[in-house]
Amino acid sequence: MALNDYAALQSKIIEYAEEISVDEPIADFIALAEVELNVILKHYRMETEAVLTSTANAVELPDDFLEARLIEVDGKMAVRVSIYGDVLNFDEIGYYQVGNTYKIVPEQDEPRTVRLVYYRSLTPLSDANPTNWLLTKFPNVYLRASLVQGYKYFDNPRMEASEQAALDKALALVDADHRRAFNSGNTIIFDGGMA
Incomplete structure (x- = not known):
């Protein structure tokens, strides 16, 4: 299954985490992940x-x-x-x-x-808004951030730490993409010299 929309993300969270079932507040895990991602993300998109x-x-x-x-x-x-x-x-x-x-x-x-x-902040995922740039370009960030929230909910610090480590690696890729975009193209020149 491709991880390309809100429903697929919810299904993938259930697939990855044995503790999480369809009866759990998966939408809340995703919403809480978005709150934290808005604080730490900075990307040209x-x-x-x-x-x-x-x-x-x-x-x-x-x-x-x-x-x-x-x-x-x-x-x-x-x-x-x-x-x-x-x-x-x-x-x-x-x-x-x-x-x-x-x-x-x-x-x-x-x-x-x-x-x-x-x-700007991320456009929150929902049934009415099933995707955004982050889910499209970096679905692993959404998955890992949501799993971190799920494991917090279940008070499973071992799995929370494991998913946080995976999230940190995924966020490093987002940062690398941002830096690459910002550092590409022509050299910025100001005051007659190069930056």
Whole structure:
């Protein structure tokens, strides 16, 4: 059986773990795995872009926001400043984070256009959404992360540790793929020199 969708993942979890049957909360194991994976994963396939319009010199971050890669305000690269006071050079635009919001400084009356390139959370698997990029490209990560959660549920530390080790190896492959993609192509040049 190919491990290419939500139903196949659930079946494979049962197949791999003798303790887990169809009566167990397998969907919960997968959901808990996704929560932990969102904290540790960083991959180019998680990148997305949003163009936002400020209201009262602030933009609310998207619901799937994990980490910013680029913030431009009105076409200019924004500078991260302290929440306690901004120190900006002439013609710079700054931002700071308060909760789920980026505040833009200096303040102005007109709305601003904010281009945000960021890492987004995984699209959760479900019957309605049976696959995502991670399950398609790295099904072993989903399987191992879900099995770790299953063995936690059954309080089986020996098998949990074994699956965690397998998950760590699978995550190393995801990281290698990410680094390869980011380090390929042309050399980045700035300030007249090479990076």
